[in-house]
Amino acid sequence: MKTEIEAIIEKIKAFRDERDWQQFHDPKNLAICLTIESSELLQAFLWKNADGADVEKIKEELADVLYSALLIADHYNLNIKDIIEAKLKRNAQKYPVEKAKGSNKKYDDL
Known part of the structure; x- marks a missing residue:
């Protein structure tokens, strides 16, 4: 399907x-x-x-x-689903909630 x-x-x-x-x-x-x-x-x-x-x-x-x-x-x-999920996983590592929440800083500035 x-x-x-x-x-x-x-x-x-x-x-x-x-x-x-x-x-x-x-x-x-x-x-x-x-x-x-x-x-x-x-x-x-x-x-x-x-x-x-x-x-x-x-x-x-x-x-x-x-x-x-x-x-x-x-x-x-x-596979669109796979590449988006992989990117979200990488971004979650670069932008951990405890550092990135409410911030617009790039990951290397957190």
């Missing part, structure tokens, strides 16, 4: 393949796309407080960010 993420990746790949775009979706170009789309997401917040941002624009740009990120993960056969 496919996970929801796997099903979404399948839909993304079908969309891409129907348009013969796989030739353009190598990891380097997807990483560039991810950065550009992230910048467009930031633009939704430019000169506004968080509550003043257009939620529809945020949804649109966030979908573009996720599209690129999920295709990169798929290219390298990465």
Whole structure:
């Protein structure tokens, strides 16, 4: 049985393949796309407080960010759940609750 993420990746790949775009979706170009789309997401917040941002624009740009990120993960056969859990475990070691709680300091400044 496919996970929801796997099903979404399948839909993304079908969309891409129907348009013969796989030739353009190598990891380097997807990483560039991810950065550009992230910048467009930031633009939704430019000169506004968080509550003043257009939620529809945020949804649109966030979908573009996720599209690129999920295709990169798929290219390298990465399991999204596994890589996020591994990162959370590493971050828990770098940012122990007793030192990091309520602090915005980087781990080497705690």
